[in-house]
Amino acid sequence: MPAKPIIIADDHPLFRAALRQAVEGAAPERKIIETSSLHGVREAIEKYAPGLLCLDLHMEDSDGFAGLISLRQERPALPIAIISGSEDNSVIKRALRFGASAFVPKSLDVKDIRQAIAAVLDGDVWIPAAVGDDTQDKNEDAAERLVTLTPTQLKVLMMVQKGLLNKQVAFEMSISEATVKAHMTAIMRKLDVRTRTQAVLAANALVVDSDAPHDDA
């Protein structure tokens, strides 16, 4: 069978080059497409029907884990390897929960990255060696529910999370306020909350840097 191309999506040109090197080591015969935005990723997926996506979480338009969830829903069969500067345990676990096939910290050297890519191309799930199994997963429910949101619902929730009014969301998306309200009703039903404030709290599981509140009293 013909080897499908690989997409590399990262903000940073230098790291993109390094990643390309690692990927070429793992799959020399594959075509590689580079991009630096979620938008570019979607275009590339449309155009090249890739077999693997290496995705940075910190791109301008990726909105934390929301981009990952959307892509997974659009192409469930496409394996996604998350590339991230973070090595935080909760970030790694959330990435996997949201459907990533691998988590590759940027601190890894080329050899290890190559190994990770090879594993994913082989159909495996790859994670860094030292991932603890702390079972303080109370955000598990929230994560479980967030993946059931449709891409449009996710987009609405992202805007609400930034503090926008329904009216403003409607304007940004060029739809009516009534539709935004309908989306919010559906979102809150799925997240099992009753107000937008609580929806925002639940959506904090999507934020990469400072993670959602948990009571480790």
Place this chain on the structure above:
Amino acid sequence: MPAKPIIIADDHPLFRAALRQAVEGAAPERKIIETSSLHGVREAIEKYAPGLLCLDLHMEDSDGFAGLISLRQERPALPIAIISGSEDNSVIKRALRFGASAFVPKSLDVKDIRQAIAAVLDGDVWIPAAVGDDTQDKNEDAAERLVTLTPTQLKVLMMVQKGLLNKQVAFEMSISEATVKAHMTAIMRKLDVRTRTQAVLAANALVVDSDAPHDDA
């Protein structure tokens, strides 16, 4: 002059004992009062007019930095040394911004803690050696504004941040919903936002929320 007593406030009895030892080393002649809640702290302040408060951030009723801010407003002259399991840079910097006189990580040994206490009793500000100067201070404004909130406003904001309705806040505080709304208006004015969702976003600067330091496998 008579040496004013010292209050030690920490959830953990064992650590409270260790802290007492360190404090006694730094100020042998001082009376020491122990407590394990914010409520206990207030009582002790009322009763003993202390010269120093050693405050843990992770107590049941301390609501992150909100407790620190309240106490600072009630007793601006009382130096407060923050005791915390976290050593995260942003936590330390926020503690100082919110008026702490020292930041003492629990990982320090008794000798260093004694030194920190001594420094604060001397009127100095004490921080751990390795505090970087990473200039990712975008919460600086938010922090600046949060300290202008009155204790009541802070209390309301804490509840709203947990996702409670105005009606629920009113019930919890035994005041009318109209009053809660009035507080919210004042809060939003001070924080320079226009909706409760945005107020909750701003209030996130109060969340301590660091990763559990013990389970780094």
Place this chain on the structure above:
DNA sequence: GCGTCTATTCGACCTTGGTCTGATAGACCA
């Protein structure tokens, strides 16, 4: 004591949020 300030309290009033009904249209699947 007397003005002034601010925090807290509240009711009247308007705006935004959220539900429900019901409807249209496209995508996808069986």
Place this chain on the structure above:
DNA sequence: TGGTCTATCAGACCAAGGTCGAATAGACGC
């Protein structure tokens, strides 16, 4: 082809959020 799911929207309706003006009470300066 029919059934399900999603996205879109309108209008009515009620609940929640938010502003305004105003009253009270304590703190401060003078």
